[in-house]
Amino acid sequence: MYPGQIPDLELLFLCHDKPAIWKRDFKKDTWPPPPLFHYCGHRDAYDIVFPDWSFWGWPELNIKEWNKLSVALKEGNKRVKWEDRIPYAYWKGNPNVSPVRGELMRCNFSDKYDPMVRLYVQDWRSEIEKGFRGSNLEDQCTHRYKIYVEGNAWSVSEKYILSCDSMTLLVKPEYYDFFIRSMVPMKHYWPIRRNNKCRDLKFAVEWGNNNTEKAQVIGRQGSDYVMQNLEMKYVYDYMLYVLQGYGKLMKLDVTVPENATEVCSETMACPITDGGLIRQCMDDSLVMSPSIKAACKLPKPYGDNELKRILKKQESVKRRVRKWTDEYWNVRSGK
Template identity: 80%
Template sequence: MQCNFSDKYDPMVHLYEQDWEKERENGFKSSNLEDQCTHRYKIYIEGRAWSVSKKYILACDSMALLVKPEFHDFFGRSMVPLEHYWPIRPQETCRDLKFAVEWGNNNPEKAQDIGRRGSEYMMKSLEMKYVYDYMLYVLQGYGKLMKLDVTVPENATEVCSETMACPITDGGLIRQCMDDSLVTSPSVKAACDLPQPYGDDELKMFLEKQESAERDVEKLTNEYWEVQNKILQKKNENII
């Protein structure tokens, strides 16, 4: 929150505190993810631990300003800085956020491309088919370990696609997401048909690509602030 706009940081970065207790009482009306996607940039930062919001932020089509996480999602390890998101250093958060917005405003097409590629990555990597394949794989694994007889309780309620989606008749995005996630036919592939793991050289090259992109951003950021500091120093000298 110290990065919020002030005399030091102009109104390019707006940060808001979320009162989750109040949100629970009001049905999370101020936490609508669709509304948040109207911003040109979206900041991702972890809270006390891993945050569930990364995939939603990256899916917004906005350029994601991703503060380097301590915890990793399964889908995030193969993402590349400057290709899917703009990297932010945890130890230089305020300065990096300020420059990221400045760079994006001066390079709107490039920023839009980063946002678009990040969104496409999410849509492709987290297709419902892959989610269902993974769920099936996990359930089959648990099923092989189970030694007890499973019986349906007397008061159990059967849930099917009709009881889930049909009551939603407003034609909005919730219904659209329900329809998009509907399984209409069996999968033609075995569950979790994983690609071959990286070879040592392939993994090394990929990690170097990630690190190289981070160094490029760090260099641009440091150069920007060197210029800003010189301008500020000259202003102070003129005032004196």
């Protein structure tokens, strides 16, 4: 995309789910922390957040690279109008990777009221055997509401869920990727408490079904945000600026080790000749030429006071939603 604009670098990249450079481990006698690139961050970690692999496809699970998949999701959105979609909250995934997902599955059942959710276990082993007939993401934009809940850490499902034009019910995350923190509650998603999931979800769906125009706007704005801001050019722009910024701070003289193996597009792709999904994702995501446009212009970083105002406003919105929810349940319980 941007030949000649990235300096020679030496870096470490962590491919596991959770961050590794925790603030608690780096005090005065252990400072500074080592720079580590990673797919997600945490308020108590120093990991440098970088786009995850799924933008270039996840062939093992038949998930297309983002350029192709985003087009498919847009087409999937057109199949069922929002007002004609199933008026429940939908989630499908692996509940065994984290306690919060296991707790979510219990929201499926109540002998006192309709929980207003439809939760399904995604058995990837079975899907692989069946040729992924039941797991196409573009076929899952059929409910008015979709639930995002973290897995072992942040989940790659986030951008797919937000892209369906359904109002996203976002269970409060512990981790963040490179884009979610700029999304706004009640503009791009509906916030759900981790410790009150079932009741929060039911009220959110009830509210949406009684305020259909507002719910539809939230869903559409969330999808628009993802589709407009996560174009692959902007993903590459983000990567460019992060690597350039890292390069300016790096004091190490970069040299190629004597026995190093050179890796390029050809060395990765050419040995894969079976025409399978891995090669397909590589071919689909290949950048064929440099960008004809310069990288987007970075906005100035927030000042401390400005950032505090933004966070305070977001917290105020979340408090208002919590108040609505608690009032709803107080009325139901006769308090």
